[in-house]
Amino acid sequence: MKTNLSSKIEALLFVAGDDGLTLKQLQFLTEVNLEELQExxxxxxxxxxxSVSGITLKELAGVFQLVTKQEVxxxxxxxxxxxxxxxxxxxxxxxxxxxxxxxPITRVEVEDLRGxxxxxxxxxxxxxxxxxxxxxxxxxxxxxxxGTTKEFLNYFGLKNLEELPPLPEEAASDLxxxxxxxxxxxxxxxxxxxxx
Numbered sequence: 503m504k505t506n507l508s509s510k511i512e513a514l515l516f517v518a519g520d521d522g523l524t525l526k527q528l529q530f531l532t533e534v535n536l537e538e539l540q541e542x543x544x545x546x547x548x549x550x551x552x553s554v555s556g557i558t559l560k561e562l563a564g565v566f567q568l569v570t571k572q573e574v575x576x577x578x579x580x581x582x583x584x585x586x587x588x589x590x591x592x593x594x595x596x597x598x599x600x601x602x603x604x605x606p607i608t609r610v611e612v613e614d615l616r617g618x619x620x621x622x623x624x625x626x627x628x629x630x631x632x633x634x635x636x637x638x639x640x641x642x643x644x645x646x647x648x649g650t651t652k653e654f655l656n657y658f659g660l661k662n663l664e665e666l667p668p669l670p671e672e673a674a675s676d677l678x679x680x681x682x683x684x685x686x687x688x689x690x691x692x693x694x695x696x697x698x
Contacts, residue, residue: 506547507532507542515559515568522567590626597623598632602654602666606647617657624648634659 510532514523523531529539543559543566550558557573560567569576589600597620600612612620627633636649655662 507534507538508546511539511542511566514570515566518567520567522562522565524564524566528566584617586691590630591623591625594619594626595624596620598627598650601627601633601648602650602663603669605649607641607649608645608647610645613676 511528512516513638514528514531525536525539528535528543532539532542534542547559557568558571560569596616597612604611604615609620609624611679612624624633631651631653632672633647633648633654634651637647638644639647650663654660
């Protein structure tokens with residue numbers, strides 16, 4: 503049971519990512535008592551400590567996380583310094599497509615089109631240098647307007663925004679109503695262009 507429990511803890515911490523999980527959250531999710539949970543955490547910690555894995559278990563301010571070991575910091579730094587090596591997630595691609603075709607656009611407008619929160623995807627795209635602040639909306643709150651960058655053009659091999667693949671007429675006219683069709687066409691077109 504301990505091995506199974508440590509695997510569950512590992513999976514939960516992996517999915518939780520940077521947010522990590524507290525003992526209370528882990529106990530709720532694994533449905534075990536505190537003593538069993540602590541044994542499972544100890545077993546997971548031992549497994550990482552005694553292996554050549556690049557990952558280890560850390561407890562920071564009562565929150566458990568899976569983090570990279572110090573020995574691999576130099577390798578991780580290369581990835582951080584070259585963020586375009588990382589693939590874009592589905593959410594990031596959706597947000598990027600909306601910004602590319604509707605720019606300048608606010609986060610709230612992006613979320614209205616997608617129907618879900620987009621703050622994390624916007625942070626990722628900004629960190630990768632694919633989108634940037636393109637001004638502010640006049641009026642109350644002065645919301646940030648987002649637009650694409652030169653790095654966006656480089657990433658997708660475009661000379662300018664006019665080279666964006668055209669959307670089908672029905673998708674362009676019903677963009678606000680049918681985001682799924684919009685996203686499918688955008689992703690399909692870019693997959694074809696990037697693979698060429």
